[in-house]
Amino acid sequence: MLRFIRKRALASLISLIGLLVMVFFLSRLTGDPASLFLPVEASAEMKAEFRALHGLDQPLLVQFGQYVGNVVTGDLGESLRKARPALDVVLEAFTWTLWLAVITMTLVTVCAIVVGSLAAFRTGGFFDRFSSMLSLIGASVPDFWLAIVAIVIFAIQLSWLPTSGTGTLTHWILPICVLFVRPFGIIVQVVRGSMISALSSAYVKTARAKGVKSGPIIFVHALRNAMLPVITVIGDQAASLLNGAVVIETIFGFPGVGKLMIDSILQRDFNVVLAAILVTAFAIFLMNLVIDLAYALLDPRIRY
Amino acid sequence: MADHLLEVRNLSVDFHTASGVVHAVRNISYHLDRGETLAILGESGSGKSVSSSAIMNLIDMPPGKITSGEILLDGKDLFKMNAEQRREVNGRRIAMIFQDPLSHLNPVYTVGWQMREALKTHGISSTQAQNEALRLFKRVALPDPERALDKYPHEFSGGQRQRVMIAMALALKPDLLIADEPTTALDVTVQAEVLALLKELQRETGMGVLIITHDLGVVSEVADRVVVMEKGQLVESGTVREVYHNPQHAYTKKLISAAPGKGEMHEPEASGDAILSVKDARKFYGGFEALKGVSFDLKAGETVAVVGESGSGKSTLARILLRLEEADGGTAKWKGKDLFTMSPGDLFKLRRDLQMVFQDPTQSLNPRMTVYQLISEAWVIHPEILPKAKWRERVAELLGQVGLSAEHMGRYPHQFSGGQRQRIAIARALALEPQLIVCDEAVSALDVSVQAQVITLLDKLRKEMGIAFIFIAHDLPLVRDFADYVMVMQKGEVVEFGTVAQVFDNPQKPYTQALLAASLDPDPDVQAANRNARLATAS
Numbered sequence: 001m002l003r004f005i006r007k008r009a010l011a012s013l014i015s016l017i018g019l020l021v022m023v024f025f026l027s028r029l030t031g032d033p034a035s036l037f038l039p040v041e042a043s044a045e046m047k048a049e050f051r052a053l054h055g056l057d058q059p060l061l062v063q064f065g066q067y068v069g070n071v072v073t074g075d076l077g078e079s080l081r082k083a084r085p086a087l088d089v090v091l092e093a094f095t096w097t098l099w100l101a102v103i104t105m106t107l108v109t110v111c112a113i114v115v116g117s118l119a120a121f122r123t124g125g126f127f128d129r130f131s132s133m134l135s136l137i138g139a140s141v142p143d144f145w146l147a148i149v150a151i152v153i154f155a156i157q158l159s160w161l162p163t164s165g166t167g168t169l170t171h172w173i174l175p176i177c178v179l180f181v182r183p184f185g186i187i188v189q190v191v192r193g194s195m196i197s198a199l200s201s202a203y204v205k206t207a208r209a210k211g212v213k214s215g216p217i218i219f220v221h222a223l224r225n226a227m228l229p230v231i232t233v234i235g236d237q238a239a240s241l242l243n244g245a246v247v248i249e250t251i252f253g254f255p256g257v258g259k260l261m262i263d264s265i266l267q268r269d270f271n272v273v274l275a276a277i278l279v280t281a282f283a284i285f286l287m288n289l290v291i292d293l294a295y296a297l298l299d300p301r302i303r304y
Numbered sequence: 305m306a307d308h309l310l311e312v313r314n315l316s317v318d319f320h321t322a323s324g325v326v327h328a329v330r331n332i333s334y335h336l337d338r339g340e341t342l343a344i345l346g347e348s349g350s351g352k353s354v355s356s357s358a359i360m361n362l363i364d365m366p367p368g369k370i371t372s373g374e375i376l377l378d379g380k381d382l383f384k385m386n387a388e389q390r391r392e393v394n395g396r397r398i399a400m401i402f403q404d405p406l407s408h409l410n411p412v413y414t415v416g417w418q419m420r421e422a423l424k425t426h427g428i429s430s431t432q433a434q435n436e437a438l439r440l441f442k443r444v445a446l447p448d449p450e451r452a453l454d455k456y457p458h459e460f461s462g463g464q465r466q467r468v469m470i471a472m473a474l475a476l477k478p479d480l481l482i483a484d485e486p487t488t489a490l491d492v493t494v495q496a497e498v499l500a501l502l503k504e505l506q507r508e509t510g511m512g513v514l515i516i517t518h519d520l521g522v523v524s525e526v527a528d529r530v531v532v533m534e535k536g537q538l539v540e541s542g543t544v545r546e547v548y549h550n551p552q553h554a555y556t557k558k559l560i561s562a563a564p565g566k567g568e569m570h571e572p573e574a575s576g577d578a579i580l581s582v583k584d585a586r587k588f589y590g591g592f593e594a595l596k597g598v599s600f601d602l603k604a605g606e607t608v609a610v611v612g613e614s615g616s617g618k619s620t621l622a623r624i625l626l627r628l629e630e631a632d633g634g635t636a637k638w639k640g641k642d643l644f645t646m647s648p649g650d651l652f653k654l655r656r657d658l659q660m661v662f663q664d665p666t667q668s669l670n671p672r673m674t675v676y677q678l679i680s681e682a683w684v685i686h687p688e689i690l691p692k693a694k695w696r697e698r699v700a701e702l703l704g705q706v707g708l709s710a711e712h713m714g715r716y717p718h719q720f721s722g723g724q725r726q727r728i729a730i731a732r733a734l735a736l737e738p739q740l741i742v743c744d745e746a747v748s749a750l751d752v753s754v755q756a757q758v759i760t761l762l763d764k765l766r767k768e769m770g771i772a773f774i775f776i777a778h779d780l781p782l783v784r785d786f787a788d789y790v791m792v793m794q795k796g797e798v799v800e801f802g803t804v805a806q807v808f809d810n811p812q813k814p815y816t817q818a819l820l821a822a823s824l825d826p827d828p829d830v831q832a833a834n835r836n837a838r839l840a841t842a843s
Binding site: 201202203205206207209210211212213224225299300301 | 360361362391392393394395396399400402404407408409410411412413421422425426456458469472
């Protein structure tokens with residue numbers, strides 16, 4: 001088990017380094033921060049001074065060497081814009097995103113499992129057809145459109161909820177509801193398919209022959225077996241939320257890591273971009289590890 | 305008149321499928337009393353399992369529909385009960401064990417959990433369930449019962465898993481036990497043990513046993529009475545002895561005459577040099593030695609049967625001979641060249657001479673290829689055998705040889721029955737004009753009557769084309785009818801090698817003797833005599 005974790009950590013470290021190299025150089029191709037940060041009328045000397053101050057006048061390779069050296073010691077540099085450590089800026093935004101992702105995915109998982117399982121139990125019945133239609137719509141509707149429509153209806157016309165920003169609990173409702181839709185649609189389909197095959201399996205027949213009630217047959221016997229493919233998809237969907245739901249966060253003015261990343265790219269705030277990528281990559285690595293461990297927990301035949 | 309324990313009256317079940325309504329069983333009636341064993345004998349598609357599924361309420365409706373009849377348990381009609389009453393009957397009054405215990409046990413829960421669930425479902429407290437589970441595990445003689453409770457199904461052997469199933473089924477002392485092909489997936493010696501255990505438990509509890517099987521041997525070993533089913537209809541019923549010695553219906557007669565193990569034994573007649581000479585073949589899987597030095601010779605037109613139970617290394621032997629896996633030692637001279645060390649180029653040419661027919665034709669035939677494509681694919685790979693213009697003609701010829709016809713060429717595998725599919729697989733092997741065909745349990749999955757046809761076909765090919773066979777099987781009577789030589793394997797070693805007559809009439813090694821003793825005879829009198837002899841030696 002420990003060996004497995006070590007092996008996975010090492011593999012992830014390699015991809016992390018690759019990512020770092022790529023993002024570092026690519027982001028520097030996008031333009032010069034000095035011309036964005038300083039007023040348009042700033043003189044060439046002022047720009048040179050700004051570059052020298054932030055080490056941007058050095059050759060790229062030297063900059064990269066310095067950056068890597070700092071990263072190793074835990075220093076991800078300063079945010080140009082905010083004049084604070086980039087890591088602090090990112091972690092602050094990431095906390096928002098993390099909460100958003102955790103709440104949304106918990107709701108999605110619970111709802112999708114219940115709906116998908118019940119649909120599978122009576123395949124072809126009314127509930128099955130209804131939920132299939134619903135999940136198909138959910139999986140295919142564009143989220144930015146849904147977000148705007150939701151704002152128009154619930155925030156502007158009905159005035160039940162705030163249009164954007166943060167502050168109260170009601171600010172969370174619309175972003176969560178909109179983010180809920182797509183993963184819910186996808187996961188319901190996966191749960192349904194996986195549960196149909198689990199419910200038609202031989203061990204379910206045995207359970208019925210033992211006289212086990214329908215509830216435990218669905219949620220104890222079949223579900224645990226059906227969870228493996230479901231977990232993979234849950235992980236996949238959660239990863240895309242952790243990356244920052246860029247569009248949704250922007251529309252709702254939600255101070256998450258997705259919005260931060262877009263803003264920092266536009267402002268050439270390189271250190272923040274890199275820090276944001278490192279933090280989310282690390283979070284996704286952790287999540288994948290948890291998923292692998294969940295496999296072993298659910299299925300005793302899987303051992304690392 | 306007292307009620308029977310179980311009475312099935314005029315039961316008819318339909319299944320609504322895409323291609324129309326299938327009458328799975330039509331107007332069948334039978335009954336069973338306490339302490340009695342009734343066998344339902346039939347081949348695949350006969351509907352033999354349908355009535356038991358109806359008893360257990362395991363038929364999915366839709367697509368299934370019970371169109372007529374009643375099932376009485378102690379005089380009470382199961383169909384008139386509500387869902388909750390029906391559920392209470394399952395497990396408590398009627399219990400069931402199945403063919404394949406690995407897939408019928410939930411893989412993600414310990415067997416102890418599954419045992420306790422059976423008990424707790426019917427209102428027994430947790431602590432009592434734990435004690436009861438342990439007692440039952442001891443009763444079915446599982447090794448180390450305390451620790452066994454905490455293990456998962458995959459951690460047991462096939463025979464042990466079936467013991468777990470039996471313990472679970474008997475947990476609530478049911479009045480009726482339904483056993484659906486309970487030993488089909490097991491080795492012969494394990495089969496004998498499991499059947500003996502069932503008999504013993506029946507004597508103890510006085511339950512009625514309904515056993516569903518395709519195997520006349522199982523019927524003669526355990527049943528008092530038998531009903532024979534064909535295509536959804538009950539064609540004959542009576543005591544086992546009556547039915548075996550004096551079958552009335554044509555189908556029963558056919559079934560009994562198709563049972564292998566009664567024909568003439570072959571005398572090896574091939575002469576000349578060996579075409580294959582295996583010396584000291586070895587294979588390791590990690591630290592586990594699957595083959596511990598196997599040697600034998602094979603001449604053209606000769607059949608060597610490799611028999612043994614699971615784990616004996618017989619399939620490993622087939623795989624290394626065909627270079628599907630690499631051997632770890634020894635030589636196998638094919639016409640003077642060593643198969644095991646041959647270069648890829650030579651091996652490619654050799655593939656023509658060596659062909660394999662697998663156990664499950666459903667899996668070994670690509671479902672998206674037509675019969676024509678399946679058979680002619682061999683010539684795409686080895687174009688020197690036949691010019692393309694002649695392919696159709698030759699495919700038709702090959703289909704004729706295996707008892708199919710040219711018009712089958714455009715069809716897909718799923719449009720055929722199991723036996724026909726295995727013939728297609730044989731035709732495909734023949735397309736390369738091989739000199740040796742390795743059959744790995746090639747007829748095990750087939751019905752007895754189909755088995756007989758396929759064996760007759762293979763024997764014809766052997767005589768007419770001089771093809772040699774390595775025939776891997778666990779079914780001894782079948783081997784007796786078909787092979788020239790028998791090689792008995794156990795734990796990667798050859799225990800005994802000899803002609804069929806030597807091995808079957810005068811086995812030398814205790815393991816061979818045990819295998820033969822455990823093999824079931826379809827004749828109830830012979831079987832009773834065997835059983836008594838076995839008990840006599842045991843005591």
